[in-house]
Amino acid sequence: MLDTCTCIDLDLIAPTRLPAIPEITxxxxxxLHQGVAMAGNxxxxxxxxxxLGAxxxxxxxxxFDGDAAARYGTLVALTIAADRDPRPRRMDLMIAAVASTRGLPLYTRNDADFKGLEGMVTIVPV
Incomplete structure (x- = not known):
């Protein structure tokens, strides 16, 4: 699964560094819709x-289904246990929850954002 920053940077990443069948949530x-709405010019x-169109x-x-919602709570708890604030990471944690419940690795440009979740989701830096 690709997180948002990886999806945005797809044209900059060598295909060999990505999953054979990429998924998003x-x-x-x-x-991506938020990014369009918040564009400054x-x-x-x-x-x-x-x-977004691509x-x-x-x-x-x-x-993001019921299983992901339950896993999200677990990931928030792990984030707090790692002495990190989950609030600025809400969207990342929701994406990680979907990846975790589906047994998919999460490909990211910002692997440090997922510190403390290693036991619940496989993080793949790209």
Whole structure:
């Protein structure tokens, strides 16, 4: 599974560093929509719309379901146990919860964001 930053940077990452069949979540789609809404100017908005359009076309996102919601709570607890604040990592933790419940490794450009979750989700830095 790709986290949002990996999805955004797909054109910068060698395909050999990615899963054979990449997946994203509905959380990533929400973050991409947020990025469009928060764009500060037309040029940035257009670039973000292009990324969003590619994600909508290229992926059938996996949902954040009841199993992921339960796992999310566990990941929040692990984050706190690692002496980290889960609040700024909510979306990342939700994406990690979907990956964890589906037994998928999580490919990320920001592996430090997932410190403390190693026992519940496989983190693959790219």
């Amino acid at each position: 509905t959380i990533t789609l929400a973050e 037309a040029g940035t908005r257009a670039a973000r719309m292009e990324k 994600a909508v076309t290229d992926f059938e996102p996996l949902p």
